[in-house]
Amino acid sequence: MTNSKEKTNSDISDEIESANEEAVNRVNKGKAVLVDFAPAKKVIPGMKDDLILHAGPPIEYKDMIPAMKVAVQGVLILENRAKNLEEADKLASSGEIEFRPNHEFSSAAPMGGVTSASMYVAVVENESFDNKAYCNLHEGRGKILRFGGYSDEIIERLRWMNDILGPSLSKAVKRKPIDLKVITSKALAMGDEFHQRFIASSLLFLKEILDPLLDTEAGAEGVDFIAEREQFFLNLAMPAAKALIDPADGIDYSTVVTRLTRNGVGYGIGVSGLKGEWFVGPAEIPKGLYFPGYSEEDAEHDFGDSAITETIGLGGYASAAAPAVTRFVGGTVKDANQMTMDGYKVSVSESRDFLIPNLNFRGTPLGIDIIKVNQTGLVPKSNTGIGGKVPGVGQVGAGISRAPIEAFRDALRAYAKKYGI
Amino acid sequence: MTNSKEKTNSDISDEIESANEEAVNRVNKGKAVLVDFAPAKKVIPGMKDDLILHAGPPIEYKDMIPAMKVAVQGVLILENRAKNLEEADKLASSGEIEFRPNHEFSSAAPMGGVTSASMYVAVVENESFDNKAYCNLHEGRGKILRFGGYSDEIIERLRWMNDILGPSLSKAVKRKPIDLKVITSKALAMGDEFHQRFIASSLLFLKEILDPLLDTEAGAEGVDFIAEREQFFLNLAMPAAKALIDPADGIDYSTVVTRLTRNGVGYGIGVSGLKGEWFVGPAEIPKGLYFPGYSEEDAEHDFGDSAITETIGLGGYASAAAPAVTRFVGGTVKDANQMTMDGYKVSVSESRDFLIPNLNFRGTPLGIDIIKVNQTGLVPKSNTGIGGKVPGVGQVGAGISRAPIEAFRDALRAYAKKYGI
Numbered sequence: 001m002t003n004s005k006e007k008t009n010s011d012i013s014d015e016i017e018s019a020n021e022e023a024v025n026r027v028n029k030g031k032a033v034l035v036d037f038a039p040a041k042k043v044i045p046g047m048k049d050d051l052i053l054h055a056g057p058p059i060e061y062k063d064m065i066p067a068m069k070v071a072v073q074g075v076l077i078l079e080n081r082a083k084n085l086e087e088a089d090k091l092a093s094s095g096e097i098e099f100r101p102n103h104e105f106s107s108a109a110p111m112g113g114v115t116s117a118s119m120y121v122a123v124v125e126n127e128s129f130d131n132k133a134y135c136n137l138h139e140g141r142g143k144i145l146r147f148g149g150y151s152d153e154i155i156e157r158l159r160w161m162n163d164i165l166g167p168s169l170s171k172a173v174k175r176k177p178i179d180l181k182v183i184t185s186k187a188l189a190m191g192d193e194f195h196q197r198f199i200a201s202s203l204l205f206l207k208e209i210l211d212p213l214l215d216t217e218a219g220a221e222g223v224d225f226i227a228e229r230e231q232f233f234l235n236l237a238m239p240a241a242k243a244l245i246d247p248a249d250g251i252d253y254s255t256v257v258t259r260l261t262r263n264g265v266g267y268g269i270g271v272s273g274l275k276g277e278w279f280v281g282p283a284e285i286p287k288g289l290y291f292p293g294y295s296e297e298d299a300e301h302d303f304g305d306s307a308i309t310e311t312i313g314l315g316g317y318a319s320a321a322a323p324a325v326t327r328f329v330g331g332t333v334k335d336a337n338q339m340t341m342d343g344y345k346v347s348v349s350e351s352r353d354f355l356i357p358n359l360n361f362r363g364t365p366l367g368i369d370i371i372k373v374n375q376t377g378l379v380p381k382s383n384t385g386i387g388g389k390v391p392g393v394g395q396v397g398a399g400i401s402r403a404p405i406e407a408f409r410d411a412l413r414a415y416a417k418k419y420g421i
Numbered sequence: 422m423t424n425s426k427e428k429t430n431s432d433i434s435d436e437i438e439s440a441n442e443e444a445v446n447r448v449n450k451g452k453a454v455l456v457d458f459a460p461a462k463k464v465i466p467g468m469k470d471d472l473i474l475h476a477g478p479p480i481e482y483k484d485m486i487p488a489m490k491v492a493v494q495g496v497l498i499l500e501n502r503a504k505n506l507e508e509a510d511k512l513a514s515s516g517e518i519e520f521r522p523n524h525e526f527s528s529a530a531p532m533g534g535v536t537s538a539s540m541y542v543a544v545v546e547n548e549s550f551d552n553k554a555y556c557n558l559h560e561g562r563g564k565i566l567r568f569g570g571y572s573d574e575i576i577e578r579l580r581w582m583n584d585i586l587g588p589s590l591s592k593a594v595k596r597k598p599i600d601l602k603v604i605t606s607k608a609l610a611m612g613d614e615f616h617q618r619f620i621a622s623s624l625l626f627l628k629e630i631l632d633p634l635l636d637t638e639a640g641a642e643g644v645d646f647i648a649e650r651e652q653f654f655l656n657l658a659m660p661a662a663k664a665l666i667d668p669a670d671g672i673d674y675s676t677v678v679t680r681l682t683r684n685g686v687g688y689g690i691g692v693s694g695l696k697g698e699w700f701v702g703p704a705e706i707p708k709g710l711y712f713p714g715y716s717e718e719d720a721e722h723d724f725g726d727s728a729i730t731e732t733i734g735l736g737g738y739a740s741a742a743a744p745a746v747t748r749f750v751g752g753t754v755k756d757a758n759q760m761t762m763d764g765y766k767v768s769v770s771e772s773r774d775f776l777i778p779n780l781n782f783r784g785t786p787l788g789i790d791i792i793k794v795n796q797t798g799l800v801p802k803s804n805t806g807i808g809g810k811v812p813g814v815g816q817v818g819a820g821i822s823r824a825p826i827e828a829f830r831d832a833l834r835a836y837a838k839k840y841g842i
Contacts, residue, residue, distance in 0.1 A: 189745035190611040190621050191778070200611050203624035207648045211641070220635045227628045323778035324610035333781050357612070357744035358779060360754050 012253070012421050016371075019254035023272050024349040024367040026247045027312055031127040032180040032240035037137070037169040039162070041117040044105050044134050048117060049079075052092075053102045055113030055305045056263025057278045061092045061099055065264035065300055067148025070391035071112035072099075074150045078158050079116050085150060103259055103270070106246065107134040108238040108305035111146035111387055119158070120166025122236055124180060126243040133242035137161050137169075138235040140228070141395060146304075148391035165225060168218030175212045178205065180240040181353055183233070184314070188364075189357050193322035194237050195306055195315030196329060196383035196398055201233035202226070234306065241308045248367075250275035253419060256348060257368040260310055260380055260403060264303035264387075269407045271370055274418060279411040281404025286386050288399015289330045300387040302401040307382050313351040313364035316381040316400070317343035321356040321364070328398045329383045339381055339400075340365065346372040346380075370411045379403040433674075433842050437792075440675035444693050445770040445788040447668045448733055452548040453661035455599040458558070458590040460583070462538040465526050465555050469538060470500075473513075474523045476534030476726045477684025478699045482513045482520055486685035486721055488569025491812035492533035493520075495571045499579050500537050506571060524680055524691070527667065528555040529659040529726035532567035532808055540579070541587025543657055545601060547664040554663035558582050558590075559656040561649070562816060567725075569812035586646060589639030596633045599626065601661040602774055604654070605735070609785075610778050614743035615658050616727055616736030617750060617804035617819055622654035623647070655727065662729045669788075671696035674840060677769060678789040681731055681801055681824060685724035685808075690828045692791055695839060700832040702825025707807050709820015710751045721808045723822040728803050734772040734785035737802040737821070738764035742777040742785070749819045750804045760802055760821075761786065767793040767801075791832045800824040 040047045047053075052072055054064070061072065073088035076097075082088035091097060102113050109115055113136075121134040143149040145158060183204045184192075190200030206226050213222050226232050249258040251272045259270030259278075266280040283301040290296070309315035319325060320340035323333040340356065343365030350363030368380055379402050386397040415421075461468045468474075473493055475485070482493065494509035497518075503509035512518060523534050530536055534557075542555040557567075564570040566579060604625045605613075611621030627647050634643050647653050670679040672693045680691030680699075687701040704722040711717070730736035740746060741761035744754040761777065764786030771784030789801055800823050807818040836842075 186620075199607075200621060200624070203621070203628060206628065207624060210648055211645055214635075214641045214644075220632070223635075224632055227631055326778075333778060357747075357754060 012419065015253040016255055019251050019273065020256050020348040020367060020369065023248040023251050023254045023256040026129065027244050027366060028352040029128050030244040030247060032243045033125050033127055034122060034173050034178040034180055034236060035125045036123040036173060037120050037166050038123060039118050040115055040121050040134065043121065043123055044107060046105060050096060051098045051100060053100055053105055053107055053113065053115040054263065055102060055109060055111065055303055056261045057266050057268025057280045058101055059263045059265060063265060065303065066389065066391045067300055067387050068112045068114065068264060068303065070148040070150050071114040071145050074145050074155065075114050075116040078155055079118055102305055103261055106132060106242060108242040108308045109135045110234055110238065110306050111304040111385065112148060113305050114145065118162060120162055122239050124239040124243045126247065129247040131243060131246050133239040133246065135235045135239040137166065138229055138232045141231065143392065143394045147387045147394040149394050150392055165218050165222055168213060168216035168222050171216045172209055172212035178208050180236055184237065184240065185353050188318060188321045188354055191322045191324050193315060193318040193325050193383060194309045197322050197325045198231045198233040198237065201237065202230055205233050205236065238306060238308055241312045241314065245308065245311045248272055255370045255415065257311055257370060260307035261305045262302045262307065264301045267302065267404050267407060269403065269411060271411050271415065274411065274414055277414060279407040279414065281406035284401060286384055286399035286401035288386060288397055289328065290397035294396035298388055298393065298396045300389045302384065303387060306384060307380065310380045310382060311368065313354050313366040316383060317365045318354065318356065319383065320358055325383050329400055331400065342378045345376055346378050370408050370415065373408045374412050377405060379405050379408065433840065436674040437676055440672050440694065441677050441769040441788060441790065444669040444672050444675045444677040447550065448665050448787060449773040450549050451665040451668060453601040453664045454546050454548055455543060455594050455601055455657060456546045457544040457594060458541050458587050459544060460539050461536055461542050461555065464542065464544055465528060467526055471517060472519045472521060474526055474528055474534065474536040475520055475684065476523060476530060476532065476724055477682045478687050478689025478701045479522055480684045480686060484686060486724065487810065487812045488721055488808050489533045489535065489685060489724065491569040491571050492535035492566050495566045495576065496535050496537040496540065499576055500539055523726050524682055527553060527663060529663040529729040530556045531655055531659065531727050532725040532806065533569060534726050535566065539583060541583055543660050545660040545664045547668065550668040552664060552667050554660040554667065556656045556660035558587065559650055559653045562652065564813065564815045568808045568815040570815050571813055586639050586643055589634060589637035589643050592637045593630055593633035599629050601657055605658065605661065606774050609739060609742045609775055612743050612745050614736060614739040614746050614804060615730045618743050618746045619652045619654040619658065622658065623651055626654050626657065659727060659729055662733045662735065666729065666732045669693055676791045676836065678732055678791060681728035682726045683723045683728065685722045688723065688825050688828060690824065690832060692832050692836065695832065695835055698835060700828040700835065702827035705822060707805055707820035707822035709807060709818050710749065711818035715817035719809055719814065719817045721810045723805065724808060727805060728801065731801045731803060732789065734775050734787040737804060738786045739775065739777065740804065741779055746804050750821055752821065763799045766797055767799050791829050791836065794829045795833050798826060800826050800829065
């Protein structure tokens with residue numbers, strides 16, 4: 001090793017350090033305020049009738065997992081573009097419809113994440129950086145579109161969400177914008193980790209929206225709809241995370257991960273210093289606990305944009321704040337703590353807002369560094385729902401899924417090529 | 422030591438062990454279902470117009486702390502027995518009004534705990550043992566009667582609670598009785614410890630009561646009233662605890678504590694095997710954190726029945742489940758854990774229902790044993806509100822209060838005398 005080479009490495013290492021510091025500072029400085037609900041086409045830049053957004057990295061219709069395919073067919077029926085699943089399948093296969101990742105449209109949505117033009121989405125504004133992010137509305141658990149469920153009841157519920165709930169939520173939050181970062185901070189002290197467990201945050205949100213929502217057309221029915229859904233906040237935490245991480249994307253030299261998302265086939269990641277590039281490895285079947293009557297044989301590979309929460313220090317990295325999550329996903333309280341501890345080993349910094357009471361109010365791990373992940377092999381882990389392989393079955397369990405190390409290797413290789421190290 | 426004496430001691434020790442086992446089994450077996458709200462006189466056996474109930478062990482009006490005195494005066498005005506504080510003071514001093522502890526009327530209420538005939542109380546039924554317990558309604562924080570506040574606004578609010586809220590809550594829970602033990606178990610995994618922190622349980626209760634309450638006269642106003650009060654569940658957790666501990670009282674030979682309560686002068690305890698007897702030591706000023714502008718000089722000595730929660734394994738003994746409570750009462754997360762650990766050293770058993778996720782879902786310490794408290798000196802501790810010395814000031818802070826060892830010494834002496842050890 002020559003002196004000149006040493007100097008070069010040290011220079012780059014300074015560049016990386018300051019770029020990464022900038023990235024995490026932007027997340028810490030960000031705000032995430034729920035300001036509206038509106039049809040996707042009206043608010044998401046670039047959204048249009050012939051475009052359907054989906055979870056995970058890019059994928060063609062023909063390659064999608066069955067649950068995502070059926071969700072696509074469902075939204076085509078919802079959009080009155082097809083009368084039944086067969087017609088919808090034909091249309092989806094025709095080339096007339098474009099399929100693109102939510103992530104490329106400032107969006108993030110759970111499981112299939114399938115979003116069409118008329119569907120109402122939450123609008124979250126990051127007031128510090130003037131960017132917005134979006135996510136469709138939470139349907140609930142069980143037989144639902146996002147797990148590939150399809151039935152008259154599901155479509156009827158989605159129509160009510162578009163016609164009544166969405167416009168009512170819009171009125172309510174316009175009257176009373178809601179700071180989602182504040183709710184997240186509070187709920188972390190109440191056992192939510194924000195990938196699997198949203199019981200406290202959903203109740204805190206209910207408390208905030210209660211009064212203005214009662215004054216709308218949805219009224220008590222709308223309030224009940226939210227009250228009955230323990231994961232309602234999932235579809236708000238995700239656009240909040242997207243709104244917070246997006247300003248950290250595209251910083252030259254930064255090795256911070258800005259995308260983590262799965263489509264049931266591939267698990268894709270993105271890196272701040274390599275803006276717009278996807279690095280994709282295989283999506284695995286989460287390891288966890290199955291609902292009665294189901295086993296790993298019934299499980300689909302990991303899908304959904306929800307791992308976006310890990311990019312801002314939540315989800316798996318906040319597990320130490322949520323020991324009760326082990327009751328859903330299996331494992332012990334020690335395992336939950338370990339997920340957070342492993343997070344510190346691969347992160348650039350700690351969250352200024354998201355504090356873990358159990359750890360003397362230490363901030364959660366923030367800013368996943370692809371260099372550290374490659375050095376340690378400690379890939380991000382998520383507590384996540386397990387979807388059924390057969391569409392319509394819905395959720396069959398919950399467990400822990402890991403990001404593929406291959407994606408981090410590829411990302412580091414591309415980084416080395418771009419920045420000449 | 423002779424052989425015969427050894428045998429006697431061992432016999433008694435067996436009696437104690439089985440009596441204590443019976444006591445904690447009864448708590449574990451108990452249910453606590455919120456079944457009604459009604460005026461005190463209509464539901465509390467023995468309640469009448471000329472009787473006022475108060476927190477803590479027995480005390481005469483003239484010896485009460487100022488905050489409790491003003492609360493007594495306030496309820497006499499509420500009952501239309503006096504027009505102003507002076508008239509009320511005169512009436513209270515006249516001998517016409519009887520003053521008795523809540524605890525002797527199957528009741529427990531926070532701070533002053535002052536309850537008069539027409540005031541609405543929650544009715545909690547222990548279905549396993551067919552007993553009931555009662556507590557007045559939660560007013561909120563700040564300037565309120567239970568902290569000795571007095572103003573037209575306070576009386577007006579209490580009248581609304583009697584006229585509108587109480588009857589509406591009655592209708593709502595009659596339509597939908599609510600299992601308070603289930604809410605308590607859930608909220609323990611969400612950072613409540615049930616003496617100071619009730620954020621999760623109040624929200625979980627809100628979620629349950631929402632739908633039936635919207636259908637009553639109180640309607641949205643009633644729902645908002647609950648939603649705005651982070652400690653609303655305090656006045657439900659206390660009668661739930663009373664309903665659960667009462668069946669454990671009066672078991673011969675049992676050394677389990679069935680009463681822990683303060684009136685600002687004395688801190689009284691009761692023991693299962695010594696039913697009905699009070700053992701009283703001095704009430705101390707809690708050590709803790711003061712709200713801006715206040716210090717220990719402004720603080721009243723510890724008052725309120727809320728330490729009833731410690732008798733069933735909540736409050737201080739559940740602190741390990743609620744590390745965030747240290748933000749209110751001072752101290753560190755380690756201190757909060759220590760309070761639970763100390764609880765195990767002086768308790769007969771562990772709760773079957775109240776589990777602490779952080780401790781691998783270990784049950785909270787259950788059944789405080791006066792023998793163990795005397796042996797170790799580890800008196801029960803509570804996370805508690807600190808009331809202002811000057812009535813009307815309301816809450817000035819929150820901290821940790823300790824039960825007086827003197828009361829435990831006296832209890833053990835009385836026990837030894839009664840059972841001949």
